Amino acid sequence: MTSPITVLDPSFTADSTTPRGRIEVLGPLEPGFDEILSEEALTFIAALHDRFARRRCDRLKARRDRQARFAAGSSPEFLPETKEIREDASWRVAGAGPGLVDRRVEITGPTDRKMTINAMNSGAKVWLADHEDSLSPTWSNMIGGQINLRDAIRREIDFVSPEGKEYRLGEETPTIVFRPRGWHLTEQHLQYTDPKGGRGTVSGSLVDFGLYVFHNAHELIARGSGPYFYLPKLESHLEARLWNEAFTFAEEALGIEHGTIRATVLIETITAAFEMDEILYELRDHCAGLNAGRWDYLFSIIKTFRNRGRDFILPDRNQLTMTVPFMRAYTELLVRTCHRRGAHAIGGMSAFIPNRRDPEITEQAFEKVADDKRREARDGFDGTWVAHPDLVPVARAELDAVLGDRPNQVDRQRDDVEVTAEDLIDLRVEGGSVTNAGIRQNIFVALRYIDSWLRGQGAAAIDNLMEDAATAEISRSQLWQWINQGVITEEGRPVVRERVDYFIDRYAGELSEIEGNRAAEAAEFLKELVLGEEFPDFLTTPAYSRYLK
Numbered sequence: 001m002t003s004p005i006t007v008l009d010p011s012f013t014a015d016s017t018t019p020r021g022r023i024e025v026l027g028p029l030e031p032g033f034d035e036i037l038s039e040e041a042l043t044f045i046a047a048l049h050d051r052f053a054r055r056r057c058d059r060l061k062a063r064r065d066r067q068a069r070f071a072a073g074s075s076p077e078f079l080p081e082t083k084e085i086r087e088d089a090s091w092r093v094a095g096a097g098p099g100l101v102d103r104r105v106e107i108t109g110p111t112d113r114k115m116t117i118n119a120m121n122s123g124a125k126v127w128l129a130d131h132e133d134s135l136s137p138t139w140s141n142m143i144g145g146q147i148n149l150r151d152a153i154r155r156e157i158d159f160v161s162p163e164g165k166e167y168r169l170g171e172e173t174p175t176i177v178f179r180p181r182g183w184h185l186t187e188q189h190l191q192y193t194d195p196k197g198g199r200g201t202v203s204g205s206l207v208d209f210g211l212y213v214f215h216n217a218h219e220l221i222a223r224g225s226g227p228y229f230y231l232p233k234l235e236s237h238l239e240a241r242l243w244n245e246a247f248t249f250a251e252e253a254l255g256i257e258h259g260t261i262r263a264t265v266l267i268e269t270i271t272a273a274f275e276m277d278e279i280l281y282e283l284r285d286h287c288a289g290l291n292a293g294r295w296d297y298l299f300s301i302i303k304t305f306r307n308r309g310r311d312f313i314l315p316d317r318n319q320l321t322m323t324v325p326f327m328r329a330y331t332e333l334l335v336r337t338c339h340r341r342g343a344h345a346i347g348g349m350s351a352f353i354p355n356r357r358d359p360e361i362t363e364q365a366f367e368k369v370a371d372d373k374r375r376e377a378r379d380g381f382d383g384t385w386v387a388h389p390d391l392v393p394v395a396r397a398e399l400d401a402v403l404g405d406r407p408n409q410v411d412r413q414r415d416d417v418e419v420t421a422e423d424l425i426d427l428r429v430e431g432g433s434v435t436n437a438g439i440r441q442n443i444f445v446a447l448r449y450i451d452s453w454l455r456g457q458g459a460a461a462i463d464n465l466m467e468d469a470a471t472a473e474i475s476r477s478q479l480w481q482w483i484n485q486g487v488i489t490e491e492g493r494p495v496v497r498e499r500v501d502y503f504i505d506r507y508a509g510e511l512s513e514i515e516g517n518r519a520a521e522a523a524e525f526l527k528e529l530v531l532g533e534e535f536p537d538f539l540t541t542p543a544y545s546r547y548l549k
C-alpha cells in the first residue's frame with residue numbers, strides 16, 4: 001500500500017462547531033479516482049466518521065454480546081421493550097419516493113461498467129446497484145463502481161468490450177437503488193484520523209453511502225428520482241437508527257430536504273426478523289420498504305445457532321427452499337408487517353440462472369424462477385429480484401398476472417398471517433437430510449466462489465446457479481456446523497475434517513488448471529474457515545484484510 005497522497009482541507013462544514021477528523025487516501029489513484037475522492041467528498045466522509053464511527057463500533061460489539069447469549073442457550077424474541085411500537089397501529093413509513101412506486105422487477109448486480117449499462121438496459125423497473133453480496137470489494141471495484149454510477153446517473157456512460165462490442169444507454173432506464181457495504185466491513189484503502197489525532201477504522205458502509213450521496217443526490221433529485229439505498233445485513237433496530245441518523249446528517253450537510261433519502265432494508269438476519277416493525281419505525285421518515293434477503297437469512301440462522309445441537313442443523317443447501325415452514329413464516333410476516341405500515345415488500349433472489357449456450361438449462365431456470373415469483377406475487381410481495389437480464393420478462397409476467405395495472409399491492413393487508421417466535425426458529429424440514437453429495441457441493445461451491453472473489457468477481461455462475469457472498473457463506477457455515485456437531489450423512493458417514501480436507505484439495509487441484517486461478521489461496525482460506533475451531537462471523541472480513549488489494 002502506498003503512503004498517504006490526499007490530505008483534506010477541513011473547510012467543508014455542515015456544522016462548524018464540531019471538531020474535524022480527516023480521511024487520507026492510502027490506495028493508488030487509478031484514472032478518474034481523484035474526481036470521486038475529491039477533497040470535499042473526503043471531508044464529507046470524515047464528517048460522517050466524526051459522528052458515527054464510534055457508534056458503529058458499539059453496534060458491532062452489541063452483535064457479539066447478543067451472539068454470546070444465543071451461544072449460551074437464549075433464543076431470539078420479539079423485544080419486550082418495543083412492544084408498544086409493534087402494537088401501535090397508527091404510524092406509517094414515508095413509503096415510495098419518486099420512481100419507486102412500481103418496482104415489480106428489480107435486477108441486481110455489480111457496478112462494473114459493462115454490467116452497469118446492461119442492467120440499465122435490462123427493462124427492469126429498478127436496478128439494485130450492488131457494492132455488497134455480488135461485489136468483491138477491491139479498491140478498483142469500489143471506486144470504479146462509484147465512477148460508473150456517477151456516469152450512469154448523468155447518462156454519460158458507454159463502453160467498448162475487448163471484443164469490440166459497443167455498449168450505450170437506451171431510452172428507458174430503471175430507478176437506481178444503491179446497496180452499500182454492511183456495517184461489519186471496513187475500507188482499508190482509506191485512513192481516518194479522529195479530531196483528537198487518534199487513528200480510527202474506516203467504515204465501508206459510510207464510505208459507500210457517503211460517496212454515492214455526496215456525488216449524486218442533487219443530480220438524482222433534479223432528474224426526478226432520489227438517493228435511494230438498500231441496507232444490508234442489519235441485525236437490530238438500533239442499527240437502523242444509526243442509518244437513519246446518517247441519512248438525516250447527510251440531508252442537512254448537502255442541503256436536501258429531510259426525507260428525500262429512501263431506504264429499503266434487507267431483512268436477512270434472524271434477529272432482524274424479530275424487529276421488522278422496529279426497523280421500519282426507526283427509519284420511518286426515510287423508509288420505502290423491506291426485502292426478504294433469503295440467502296443471508298439462511299446463513300444467519302446457521303451462524304446464530306451453529307452450536308445449539310441437532311434441532312438447529314439444517315439439511316443440504318438445495319433442500320432449503322422457500323416453502324420450508326420457517327422460510328414461509330419469515331416471508332409471510334414480512335409482507336404483513338410491510339403492508340400494515342405502508343411499506344413495499346420486495347421478494348428475493350432465486351439462484352437459478354439461464355445459460356445462453358444451453359436451452360435446456362435456460363428452460364429449467366425460467367420454470368423455477370417463474371414458480372418462485374408466482375408464489376411471491378400471490379403472497380403479496382410488491383416486487384422481486386432477478387439476477388440476470390433474461391429473467392426480467394419471466395419475473396414481470398408473474399408480477400403482472402397479480403398486479404395488472406396497479407403499481408403495487410401495498411394496500412393488500414395480510415391480517416390472516418399469524419407468525420410466532422416458535423414459527424421463525426422451528427427449523428424442522430420434513431424429509432430433510434445431509435448427504436454426501438451435499439457436502440461435496442458445499443465444498444465445490446465455496447472453493448470456486450472464494451477463488452472468484454479473490455480474483456475480483458463477487459458473483460459467479462457455478463453449476464448454473466448464481467453464487468455470491470451470501471450463498472457462499474451458507475456453504476462454508478454448513479460445513480463448519482456439520483463437522484463440529486458430528487453430523488452423520490444419510491448414507492451413514494460422519495462428516496469429519498479429514499474428508500472435507502481431502503475434497504478441498506481435490507477440487508483445488510481441478511481449479512488450478514483454470515487460467516488466472518487463485519486455487520491455492522482459496523483452498524488454504526476455505527480450510528481455515530471450515531476446519532478451524534473458530535467461526536469467523538463473515539468470510540469476507542478476514543479475506544478482505546488478508547488477500548484484497
Ligand SMILES: CC(=O)SCCNC(=O)CCNC(=O)[C@H](O)C(C)(C)COP(=O)(O)OP(=O)(O)OC[C@H]1O[C@@H](n2cnc3c(N)ncnc32)[C@H](O)[C@@H]1OP(=O)(O)O
Nearest residue numbers: 108109115118119133134295349387388459460461466470
Ligand atoms: C444474495 C443476493 O444478494 S442476490 C443479489 C446479489 N447477486 C447478484 O446480483 C448476482 C447478479 N448476477 C450476476 O452477476 C451474473 O448474472 C452472473 C455472474 C451470475 C452470471 O453472469 P454471466 O456469466 O456474465 O452470465 P451470461 O454470460 O449469461 O450473461 C449474459 C449477458 O448478460 C449480462 N448480465 C448477466 N447478469 C447481469 C446482471 N445481473 N446485470 C447486468 N448484466 C448482466 C452479462 O454481462 C452478459 O452481457 P454481454 O452479453 O453484453 O457480455
Ligand SMILES: O=CC(=O)O
Nearest residue numbers: 293294295296470
Ligand atoms: O441479499 C440478499 C440475500 O438473499 O442475501
Ligand SMILES: [Mg+2]
Nearest residue numbers: 133293296470
Ligand atoms: Mg444478502
